[in-house]
Amino acid sequence: MSIPFDLPADDRDLSPHTGYTRAHWEAVADGLLGAAWRWATPGGALLDLPGRPSASGVRSDGLEGYARTFLAAGFRVAGAGGADPHGWLERYARGLAAGTRAPGRDDAESWPLILDHHVQGQPMVESASVALGLALTRPWLWDRLDDAVRDRAESWLRGALTHLPSPNNWYLFPFTVASFLESVGRGDEATARAVERALGLLETWYRGDGWYADGDGRAFDHYNGWALHLYPLLHAHLTGDAALADRLGPRLRAHLEGYALLFGGDGAPVHFGRSLT
Structure with a gap:
Protein backbone atom coordinates (compact mmCIF):
# COMPACT_ATOMS: atom_id res chain seq x y z
CA MET A 1 0.00 0.00 0.00
CA SER A 2 1.43 3.40 -0.95
CA ILE A 3 1.31 6.19 1.64
CA PRO A 4 0.89 9.67 0.12
CA PHE A 5 2.86 11.41 2.88
CA ASP A 6 6.18 10.99 4.67
CA LEU A 7 6.49 9.12 7.93
CA PRO A 8 9.28 9.56 10.48
CA ALA A 9 11.89 6.86 10.86
CA ASP A 10 10.87 3.88 12.99
CA ASP A 11 11.80 4.09 16.66
CA ARG A 12 12.34 0.51 17.83
CA ASP A 13 13.61 1.63 21.23
CA LEU A 14 10.45 3.48 22.18
CA SER A 15 8.14 1.18 20.21
CA PRO A 16 9.80 -2.25 19.80
CA HIS A 17 6.86 -4.04 18.17
CA THR A 18 5.92 -1.61 15.39
CA GLY A 19 8.46 1.21 15.50
CA TYR A 20 5.54 3.62 15.46
CA THR A 21 5.38 6.51 17.92
CA ARG A 22 2.99 9.41 18.35
CA ALA A 23 4.98 11.25 15.67
CA HIS A 24 3.89 8.59 13.17
CA TRP A 25 0.23 8.94 14.07
CA GLU A 26 0.49 12.72 13.85
CA ALA A 27 1.99 12.39 10.38
CA VAL A 28 -0.81 10.04 9.34
CA ALA A 29 -3.47 12.40 10.71
CA ASP A 30 -1.89 15.39 8.98
CA GLY A 31 -1.67 13.48 5.71
CA LEU A 32 -5.29 12.35 5.84
CA LEU A 33 -6.51 15.82 6.79
CA GLY A 34 -4.52 17.44 4.02
CA ALA A 35 -5.98 15.02 1.48
CA ALA A 36 -9.54 15.60 2.72
CA TRP A 37 -9.28 19.39 2.74
CA ARG A 38 -8.55 19.37 -0.99
CA TRP A 39 -12.33 18.86 -1.35
CA ALA A 40 -13.46 21.67 0.96
CA THR A 41 -15.91 24.37 -0.09
CA PRO A 42 -14.46 27.91 -0.22
CA GLY A 43 -15.71 28.72 3.29
CA GLY A 44 -14.57 25.37 4.69
CA ALA A 45 -18.00 24.34 6.02
CA LEU A 46 -18.36 21.24 3.83
CA LEU A 47 -15.84 18.68 2.64
CA ASP A 48 -17.37 17.22 -0.49
CA LEU A 49 -15.32 14.07 -0.91
CA PRO A 50 -15.56 12.35 -4.30
CA GLY A 51 -17.76 9.32 -4.82
CA ARG A 52 -21.38 8.35 -5.03
CA PRO A 53 -23.65 10.44 -2.75
CA SER A 54 -25.24 8.69 0.21
CA ALA A 55 -28.97 8.42 0.76
CA SER A 56 -28.71 11.43 3.07
CA GLY A 57 -27.70 13.70 0.18
CA VAL A 58 -24.61 15.63 -0.81
CA ARG A 59 -25.05 18.45 1.74
CA SER A 60 -25.25 15.99 4.62
CA ASP A 61 -22.27 14.15 3.15
CA GLY A 62 -20.33 17.41 3.05
CA LEU A 63 -21.13 18.04 6.72
CA GLU A 64 -19.98 14.51 7.48
CA GLY A 65 -16.69 15.26 5.72
CA TYR A 66 -16.22 18.28 7.97
CA ALA A 67 -17.32 16.62 11.20
CA ARG A 68 -15.47 13.31 10.92
CA THR A 69 -12.18 14.92 9.93
CA PHE A 70 -12.66 17.43 12.77
CA LEU A 71 -12.42 14.45 15.14
CA ALA A 72 -8.98 13.60 13.74
CA ALA A 73 -7.85 17.23 13.97
CA GLY A 74 -9.25 17.54 17.49
CA PHE A 75 -7.46 14.51 18.88
CA ARG A 76 -4.28 15.39 17.01
CA VAL A 77 -4.09 18.98 18.33
CA ALA A 78 -5.34 18.20 21.84
CA GLY A 79 -2.83 15.38 22.20
CA ALA A 80 -0.07 17.78 21.21
CA GLY A 81 -1.08 20.25 23.90
CA GLY A 82 -2.45 22.73 21.38
CA ALA A 83 0.43 22.58 18.92
CA ASP A 84 -1.11 22.99 15.47
CA PRO A 85 1.73 23.43 12.95
CA HIS A 86 -0.57 23.02 9.94
CA GLY A 87 -3.27 25.40 11.17
CA TRP A 88 -6.06 22.84 11.16
CA LEU A 89 -8.12 24.55 13.85
CA GLU A 90 -8.18 27.82 11.97
CA ARG A 91 -9.79 25.98 9.07
CA TYR A 92 -12.38 24.29 11.28
CA ALA A 93 -13.19 27.57 13.03
CA ARG A 94 -13.76 29.21 9.64
CA GLY A 95 -15.93 26.29 8.52
CA LEU A 96 -17.97 26.41 11.73
CA ALA A 97 -18.69 30.08 11.19
CA ALA A 98 -19.72 29.52 7.57
CA GLY A 99 -21.81 26.41 8.16
CA THR A 100 -23.86 27.86 11.00
CA ARG A 101 -24.53 31.25 9.38
CA ALA A 102 -27.82 30.12 7.83
CA PRO A 103 -28.45 26.40 8.53
CA GLY A 104 -30.88 24.78 6.11
CA ARG A 105 -30.32 27.32 3.36
CA ASP A 106 -29.57 26.01 -0.12
CA ASP A 107 -26.23 27.72 -0.70
CA ALA A 108 -22.58 26.74 -0.98
CA GLU A 109 -21.79 26.48 2.74
CA SER A 110 -24.81 26.12 5.04
CA TRP A 111 -25.13 23.01 7.14
CA PRO A 112 -28.37 21.01 7.03
CA LEU A 113 -30.71 21.29 9.98
CA ILE A 114 -30.83 18.49 12.54
CA LEU A 115 -34.23 16.79 12.38
CA ASP A 116 -35.76 13.49 13.59
CA HIS A 117 -33.85 10.34 12.62
CA HIS A 118 -36.50 9.23 10.12
CA VAL A 119 -36.75 12.67 8.47
CA GLN A 120 -33.23 14.09 8.27
CA GLY A 121 -31.28 12.34 10.95
CA GLN A 122 -27.71 12.06 9.73
CA PRO A 123 -26.79 15.61 10.85
CA MET A 124 -27.56 14.49 14.42
CA VAL A 125 -24.77 11.92 14.08
CA GLU A 126 -22.39 14.61 12.86
CA SER A 127 -23.39 16.99 15.66
CA ALA A 128 -21.70 14.66 18.15
CA SER A 129 -18.44 14.79 16.21
CA VAL A 130 -18.63 18.58 15.98
CA ALA A 131 -19.35 18.84 19.72
CA LEU A 132 -16.55 16.45 20.62
CA GLY A 133 -14.10 18.27 18.36
CA LEU A 134 -15.04 21.54 20.05
CA ALA A 135 -14.70 19.99 23.51
CA LEU A 136 -11.25 18.57 22.77
CA THR A 137 -9.93 21.83 21.35
CA ARG A 138 -11.80 24.32 23.53
CA PRO A 139 -8.81 26.49 24.63
CA TRP A 140 -7.57 26.93 21.07
CA LEU A 141 -10.81 27.14 19.09
CA TRP A 142 -14.10 27.66 20.99
CA ASP A 143 -12.68 30.10 23.53
CA ARG A 144 -11.33 32.28 20.70
CA LEU A 145 -14.52 32.45 18.63
CA ASP A 146 -16.68 35.54 18.38
CA ASP A 147 -19.75 35.43 20.61
CA ALA A 148 -22.01 35.48 17.54
CA VAL A 149 -20.40 32.35 16.11
CA ARG A 150 -20.64 30.59 19.46
CA ASP A 151 -24.32 31.47 19.69
CA ARG A 152 -24.97 30.19 16.17
CA ALA A 153 -23.06 26.98 16.84
CA GLU A 154 -25.07 26.37 20.02
CA SER A 155 -28.32 27.00 18.18
CA TRP A 156 -27.43 24.44 15.49
CA LEU A 157 -26.19 21.86 18.00
CA ARG A 158 -29.39 22.16 20.04
CA GLY A 159 -31.27 20.58 17.17
CA ALA A 160 -29.87 17.30 18.46
CA LEU A 161 -31.56 17.92 21.82
CA THR A 162 -35.00 18.69 20.42
CA HIS A 163 -35.34 15.94 17.82
CA LEU A 164 -35.80 12.18 18.00
CA PRO A 165 -32.76 9.88 17.75
CA SER A 166 -32.86 6.36 16.37
Missing part, protein backbone atom coordinates in the same frame (compact mmCIF):
# COMPACT_ATOMS: atom_id res chain seq x y z
CA PRO A 167 -33.57 3.92 19.26
CA ASN A 168 -29.99 2.74 19.75
CA ASN A 169 -26.54 4.27 20.24
CA TRP A 170 -27.88 7.44 18.57
CA TYR A 171 -29.00 8.63 22.01
CA LEU A 172 -25.32 9.19 22.71
CA PHE A 173 -25.18 11.91 20.04
CA PRO A 174 -27.42 14.42 21.87
CA PHE A 175 -25.67 13.23 25.04
CA THR A 176 -22.31 14.33 23.61
CA VAL A 177 -23.77 17.64 22.44
CA ALA A 178 -25.24 18.22 25.90
CA SER A 179 -21.95 17.33 27.58
CA PHE A 180 -20.13 19.94 25.51
CA LEU A 181 -22.73 22.67 26.04
CA GLU A 182 -22.66 22.12 29.79
CA SER A 183 -18.85 22.25 29.79
CA VAL A 184 -18.90 25.74 28.27
CA GLY A 185 -21.56 27.13 30.61
CA ARG A 186 -24.49 26.68 28.24
CA GLY A 187 -26.32 23.91 30.05
CA ASP A 188 -29.98 23.91 31.00
CA GLU A 189 -32.86 21.49 31.62
CA ALA A 190 -32.61 20.17 28.05
CA THR A 191 -28.92 19.29 28.35
CA ALA A 192 -29.39 17.72 31.78
CA ARG A 193 -32.26 15.64 30.43
CA ALA A 194 -30.19 14.44 27.45
CA VAL A 195 -27.33 13.34 29.70
CA GLU A 196 -29.59 11.60 32.23
CA ARG A 197 -31.59 9.88 29.47
CA ALA A 198 -28.54 8.49 27.69
CA LEU A 199 -26.82 7.21 30.83
CA GLY A 200 -30.07 5.60 31.95
CA LEU A 201 -30.48 3.81 28.62
CA LEU A 202 -26.85 2.71 28.71
CA GLU A 203 -27.51 0.84 31.96
CA THR A 204 -30.49 -0.99 30.46
CA TRP A 205 -28.39 -2.01 27.45
CA TYR A 206 -25.45 -3.46 29.41
CA ARG A 207 -25.30 -7.24 29.07
CA GLY A 208 -22.09 -8.00 30.96
CA ASP A 209 -18.54 -8.99 29.99
CA GLY A 210 -17.96 -5.55 28.48
CA TRP A 211 -20.85 -5.73 26.01
CA TYR A 212 -23.78 -3.39 25.45
CA ALA A 213 -26.68 -4.15 23.16
CA ASP A 214 -27.08 -1.48 20.47
CA GLY A 215 -30.59 -0.71 21.66
CA ASP A 216 -33.12 -3.12 23.10
CA GLY A 217 -32.95 -6.88 22.58
CA ARG A 218 -29.94 -8.64 21.06
CA ALA A 219 -28.77 -5.94 18.65
CA PHE A 220 -25.02 -6.41 19.14
CA ASP A 221 -22.63 -4.59 16.87
CA HIS A 222 -19.12 -3.17 16.47
CA TYR A 223 -20.66 0.07 17.76
CA ASN A 224 -20.05 -1.48 21.18
CA GLY A 225 -16.47 -0.25 20.97
CA TRP A 226 -16.88 2.84 18.82
CA ALA A 227 -19.93 4.55 20.35
CA LEU A 228 -21.26 2.81 23.42
CA HIS A 229 -17.97 2.79 25.32
CA LEU A 230 -16.37 5.81 23.67
CA TYR A 231 -18.79 8.69 24.22
CA PRO A 232 -19.68 8.07 27.89
CA LEU A 233 -16.09 7.50 28.96
CA LEU A 234 -14.85 10.54 27.05
CA HIS A 235 -17.58 12.51 28.78
CA ALA A 236 -16.37 11.20 32.15
CA HIS A 237 -12.75 12.01 31.28
CA LEU A 238 -13.38 15.50 29.91
CA THR A 239 -15.73 16.52 32.73
CA GLY A 240 -13.74 14.90 35.53
CA ASP A 241 -16.61 12.61 36.57
CA ALA A 242 -14.58 10.06 38.54
CA ALA A 243 -17.61 8.11 39.75
CA LEU A 244 -18.84 7.53 36.19
CA ALA A 245 -15.34 6.58 35.04
CA ASP A 246 -15.05 4.09 37.91
CA ARG A 247 -18.33 2.48 36.87
CA LEU A 248 -17.74 2.37 33.13
CA GLY A 249 -13.98 1.86 33.02
CA PRO A 250 -13.98 -1.82 34.07
CA ARG A 251 -16.59 -2.54 31.39
CA LEU A 252 -14.30 -1.11 28.71
CA ARG A 253 -11.39 -3.11 30.08
CA ALA A 254 -13.44 -6.30 29.86
CA HIS A 255 -14.47 -5.45 26.30
CA LEU A 256 -10.89 -4.81 25.17
CA GLU A 257 -9.61 -8.06 26.64
CA GLY A 258 -11.58 -10.05 24.09
CA TYR A 259 -11.99 -7.57 21.27
CA ALA A 260 -8.85 -8.61 19.40
CA LEU A 261 -10.43 -12.05 18.90
CA LEU A 262 -12.99 -10.46 16.55
CA PHE A 263 -10.26 -9.80 13.97
CA GLY A 264 -8.24 -12.18 11.84
CA GLY A 265 -4.48 -12.16 11.47
CA ASP A 266 -4.91 -10.12 8.30
CA GLY A 267 -6.98 -7.52 10.14
CA ALA A 268 -10.32 -8.59 8.67
CA PRO A 269 -13.22 -8.16 11.13
CA VAL A 270 -15.99 -10.56 11.99
CA HIS A 271 -18.90 -9.35 9.86
CA PHE A 272 -21.81 -8.97 12.25
CA GLY A 273 -24.25 -6.21 13.12
CA ARG A 274 -25.71 -3.51 10.88
CA SER A 275 -22.46 -1.53 10.67
CA LEU A 276 -20.76 -4.20 8.54
CA THR A 277 -23.62 -6.23 7.07
